Amino acid sequence: MQILNRLFNRHRRYDDLSVSIQEHLDERVEELMEEGMLRKEAEQTARREFGNIALIQERSREEWQWPALESIIDDLKFAFRRLRKSPGFAATVLLTLAIGIGANTAGFSVLNSVLLRPLPYPCLLYTSRCV
Amino acid sequence: MAKNPEHRDLFPGALEIMILQSLRLRPMHGYALVKHIKQVSDNLLQVEEGSLYPALQRMLREGWLESEIGVSAKGGPTRVYRLTDTGVRHLEQEVVSFDRMFTGITRVLAVAKA
Numbered sequence: 001m002q003i004l005n006r007l008f009n010r011h012r013r014y015d016d017l018s019v020s021i022q023e024h025l026d027e028r029v030e031e032l033m034e035e036g037m038l039r040k041e042a043e044q045t046a047r048r049e050f051g052n053i054a055l056i057q058e059r060s061r062e063e064w065q066w067p068a069l070e071s072i073i074d075d076l077k078f079a080f081r082r083l084r085k086s087p088g089f090a091a092t093v094l095l096t097l098a099i100g101i102g103a104n105t106a107g108f109s110v111l112n113s114v115l116l117r118p119l120p121y122p123c124l125l126y127t128s129r130c131v
Numbered sequence: 132m133a134k135n136p137e138h139r140d141l142f143p144g145a146l147e148i149m150i151l152q153s154l155r156l157r158p159m160h161g162y163a164l165v166k167h168i169k170q171v172s173d174n175l176l177q178v179e180e181g182s183l184y185p186a187l188q189r190m191l192r193e194g195w196l197e198s199e200i201g202v203s204a205k206g207g208p209t210r211v212y213r214l215t216d217t218g219v220r221h222l223e224q225e226v227v228s229f230d231r232m233f234t235g236i237t238r239v240l241a242v243a244k245a
């Protein structure tokens with residue numbers, strides 16, 4: 001239940017986080033302006049002091065995520081997007097895989113019934129093994 | 132805040148315990164927390180935003196804090212973090228374990244000095 005809550009509430013958390021960080025910066029800017037800085041200068045100083053906003057937000061959002069799992073899902077999504085963009089390449093890949101897997105399966109099926117587990121006849125024409 | 136070589140990194144759990152203790156006094160927002168910790172520690176401790184915000188999210192996730200609408204220093208509405216009952220219990224456990232650790236370290240250092 002807690003996991004579901006976490007999954008469905010996290011966009012609200014993300015919004016809260018962005019607002020909090022923005023308020024943090026705004027307050028610092030106001031404080032610097034009271035100390036006599038111009039708005040532009042104060043904004044620059046506040047941002048510099050705060051550090052990399054996008055990175056801090058991302059690190060904070062990660063607390064609500066399962067980074068390993070979600071990065072695999074993102075990779076898969078990316079791969080599908082790329083394949084959909086180049087259908088020719090996608091078809092070639094699919095065909096190569098299909099023929100490769102098909103040929104191997106066919107080969108092994110014959111090998112299995114001929115050499116590994118032959119049908120229960122005493123002697124067959126196409127094998128050298130006779131019981 | 133800009134990294135200052137005079138300020139060394141805190142050990143794990145130290146930031147959390149200070150946030151919890153500060154919020155026990157009253158609900159605060161991020162910037163107020165930074166200022167409060169800096170002020171109370173007489174500038175000895177400086178909380179970096181890069182650690183503060185992830186820590187706050189982690190603590191929200193654990194259920195130690197809850198965010199709600201509060202009042203900023205200027206009197207405007209803002210998002211503040213409030214300590215939950217779970218948070219208070221966690222803080223009390225942590226204080227005991229930190230006390231033990233500090234006592235241990237102090238004893239070892241005292242012997243080394245003697």
